[in-house]
Amino acid sequence: AQSVTQLDSHVSVSEGTPVLLRCNYSSSYSPSLFWYVQHPNKGLQLLLKYTSAATLVKGINGFEAEFKKSETSFHLTKPSAHMSDAAEYFCVVRGGGNKLTFGTGTQLKVEL
Amino acid sequence: GAVVSQHPSWVICKSGTSVKIECRSLDFQATTMFWYRQFPKQSLMLMATSNEGSKATYEQGVEKDKFLINHASLTLSTLTVTSAHPEDSSFYICSARGAGGFYNEQFFGPGTRLTVL
Numbered sequence: 001a002q003s004v005t006q007l008d009s010h011v012s013v014s015e016g017t018p019v020l021l022r023c024n025y026s027s028s029y030s031p032s033l034f035w036y037v038q039h040p041n042k043g044l045q046l047l048l049k050y051t052s053a054a055t056l057v058k059g060i061n062g063f064e065a066e067f068k069k070s071e072t073s074f075h076l077t078k079p080s081a082h083m084s085d086a087a088e089y090f091c092v093v094r095g096g097g098n099k100l101t102f103g104t105g106t107q108l109k110v111e112l
Numbered sequence: 113g114a115v116v117s118q119h120p121s122w123v124i125c126k127s128g129t130s131v132k133i134e135c136r137s138l139d140f141q142a143t144t145m146f147w148y149r150q151f152p153k154q155s156l157m158l159m160a161t162s163n164e165g166s167k168a169t170y171e172q173g174v175e176k177d178k179f180l181i182n183h184a185s186l187t188l189s190t191l192t193v194t195s196a197h198p199e200d201s202s203f204y205i206c207s208a209r210g211a212g213g214f215y216n217e218q219f220f221g222p223g224t225r226l227t228v229l
Contacts, residue, residue: 036220043118043205043222044156090155098144098209100218102155 002027002093004074006103014111019063019078021106023091026072032094033074035065038105039087047089050074061085086110115139116208118221125196126229133191133224135206141186142208146218147179150203162189196228 007022025031032051036044048059055067065076074091091103115138125131135145144163148156160176162168162183170176178200180192189208193200203225207218 041203041223041225043116044207044220046217049217097161098218099158099161100146100207102157104155105153107153 002031002095002101004033004091004093004101004103006089006091006106008106009104010107010109012109012111013081015083016080019076019081019085019108021076021089021091021108023074023076023103024072025074025091025093027093027095033065033067034092034094034100035059035063035074035076036090036092037087038090044090047076081108081110083110083112114210114217114219116142116206116219116221118204118206118224120224121222122225122227124227124229127197128195131193131196131226133193133204133206133226135189135191135208135221137187137208137210137219140208140210140219142189143186143211144209145183145189146207146209147181147189147191148205148207150205150223152203156205159191193226196226198228201226201228 003026005024034049035047038044047063048057050057050067058064063078089106092100117136119134147159150156159174160168160170162181164183164186168181183189205223207220209218
């Protein structure tokens with residue numbers, strides 16, 4: 001079975017500083033991993049996905065994530081946070097039957 | 113492309129009534145649709161998977177008689193919460209997966225906020 005663990009439930013950064021949202025995965029085979037963002041009372045938007053191609057994945061809005069098999073990690077980063085980045089972020093692993101298993105989420109707060 | 117809509121976006125109902133939520137894929141054919149439930153400040157939990165023309169497959173612990181899912185066409189799936197009670201209040205989100213180039217990704221709807229009084 002697949003699972004993901006988001007290591008921080010809340011992250012707070014200042015605008016213009018780097019963002020790091022941590023995610024570790026567990027999978028019995030090479031996983032497909034995703035990061036989604038959810039703004040309040042909105043649906044989910046795909047930021048980026050890893051599907052066994054390049055280990056450094058670039059997404060929308062300046063986000064990127066690096067798949068590290070040796071560390072079973074898929075951390076999300078952004079060089080410079082913007083106020084509009086404040087939202088809930090979910091790390092997700094895809095399993096059999098295209099089922100998605102969501103992490104518990106990380107609430108990102110961006111302060112002036 | 114790959115837009116999924118949900119209707120209504122929010123609904124308030126009295127305890128004991130039934131509520132139907134629609135999920136539509138607007139510009140692709142959704143061979144599979146998924147229904148999720150999200151409690152406040154929590155993650156999404158998969159409730160059921162439905163393939164067009166087939167009975168839905170429910171996750172463990174989800175009452176199939178309580179949450180009726182119909183996927184009658186390639187662009188529409190409905191979730192009916194029967195005899196709703198306050199504990200059914202939640203944010204319900206659907207996603208859709210298509211064929212071909214849309215196969216390997218789920219596209220999410222904007223969600224429906226259900227409040228049962």
